[in-house]
Amino acid sequence: MSTESSAASAAPSTSAEHPWPVRTVARKIGDWIHRLGAVWVEGQVTQISARPGTSTAFLTLRDPSADVSMSVTCPIGLLRSIDPPLREGASVVLHAKPSFFLGRGTLSLRANEIRAVGIGELLARIERLRKLLAAEGLFSPARKRRIPFLPQGIGLITGRASAAERDVLVNAQARWPHVLFKVLNTAVQGPQAVPQIIRALSTLDRDPAIDVIVIARGGGSVEDLLPFSDEALCRAVSAAGTPVVSAIGHEPDTPLLDHVADLRCSTPTDASKRIVPDVREETERVRQMRDRGRRALHGWVDTQTRLLNQVRSRPSLADPLGPIQRRSDDVEVHRERARRAVLGLLAKDQAELAGARARLTALGPAATLARGYAVVQFTDEEGNLQVLRSVSDIEDGARLRVRVADGAVGAVADSTPPAEGERS
Structure with missing residues (x-):
């Protein structure tokens, strides 16, 4: 067997044609593990197996912060010497050396000292x-x-x-x-x-x-x-x-x-x-909030009602047509004053116009014609009618237009003076 171990150790590598047997692999793993030194390990004891009549006790040591556990073996006397007795769930610190069991290919820790972690340390x-x-x-x-x-x-x-x-x-x-x-x-x-x-x-x-x-x-x-x-x-x-x-x-x-x-x-x-409210307290709180809301709403309505009443009591809203009627009366008064003023001004102007017309009539030729006078007109060289103011303006035989009060007649100029009988 030692020859096989030496030959396997000397082999540089393995292949599908030259594989290692299981025992060789297990032995190599065991050799590496056995070279490791002892270490101090901390964990939580999850299982204790100490059967009567055996010299070895078996423990399961778990890492509380990860789902990792290892088997621990120790002399049963070491386990029984711990005071107070070790129980499952206890935290411990132990000094152990890794050990590889060749027959089953399992790894465990062989403890030679176990210390329970006290309350103060925890x-x-x-x-x-x-x-x-x-x-x-x-x-x-x-x-x-x-x-x-x-x-x-x-x-x-x-x-x-x-x-x-x-x-x-x-x-x-x-x-x-x-x-x-x-x-x-x-x-x-x-x-x-x-x-x-x-x-x-x-x-x-x-x-x-x-x-x-x-x-x-x-x-x-x-x-x-x-x-x-x-x-x-x-x-x-x-x-x-x-x-x-x-x-x-x-x-x-x-x-x-x-x-x-x-x-x-x-x-x-x-x-x-x-985590949950009390249904009775919440029901009472809802009732109180509802009452507060009702009182607040009624108070607001009352306040707005008073404000509306105050606004309605103002003169402009208490009698909205009164100011309009008063303004209408003022407009009617001023319109009547304006009408009388215009009529007075027209009457005055009409009187002045009538006086001017009377004066004009008295001074005009029509009034003179009405008293028996006549206006004699002749035609000048340009064909326009001119008032005859001097006998030197016309010659004998010139055609004349004689205007009297009720019309006009034609006449012919004659420079011969009339007889005495004709004058009278």
Whole structure:
């Protein structure tokens, strides 16, 4: 067998024509692992197997922040020497050397020292994680979302048939009877709590009917509440798209989940009061708002009525035709004054015109003609009628036009003087 091992070790590589047997591959892997030195490992014990009559105890060590676990073997005497006795869910630090079991091809850690992590160390680690998450902004109030006033669906993550589940359901349904819950029961302590809660959180977060998620657990010791200070759970809650409510333990209990959640409630009962309104309180509030609205509306109507009455009492609106009638009377008075003034002016002008006409008539030729006089006209060389003012203006035989009061007659000029008898 050693010859085969030396030949296999000397072989530079393998091929389909020259493969290595399983034992060679397993031996090479074992050789590499056995060269590794001992290491200090921290984790959470999820399973302990120490059968009576055996010299070796078997443990399963899990990483709380990841779904990774390894098998650990140790002398059973080492396990029994731990005080207080080691139990599942405990956090430990152990010194171990990697070991490869050739027959089954399995890897395990062979522990020669196991130290249980005390409460003080756990609290110190939680404090360091608190500062880390706070520095990353996971606790910032700016990133916290508002809880819906009346969520259509509520997801509840809690232990099966637990007091926390009963408190949340009973109190919430008493406040709002038609509230809908989707309950996912998980482990709330121990090594399986964190992965189960994360899976339930992911399931509810993907459900479009869920508006808010409540993670609830009753009170317990620091060790019992350790899963709710787990870094993986805190980051999962921070990354969730649905608002998350933390209702862990009692008022003094403050796991890291309380700081990361969008709303922290002191107890599960407090959570039921914070996530749904009280139908009686809301009904009373609606009634009060309705009364306030009615009073406000009546007050507004009364105010507007008084304003309208004040406007209507003004003279312009109390008697809208009065000013028009008064203006109409003024217009009629002024129109009558204007008519009388125009008539007086016309009468005066007519009198002056009549006087002028009388004077003109008295001074005109018509009045003279009426008294027996006549106007003699002759035709000049240009054919125009001219008034005869001198006998030298015409010659004998010239045709004359004699105008009297009631007409005109023709005559012929004769320079012979008339006889005495004819003059008389």
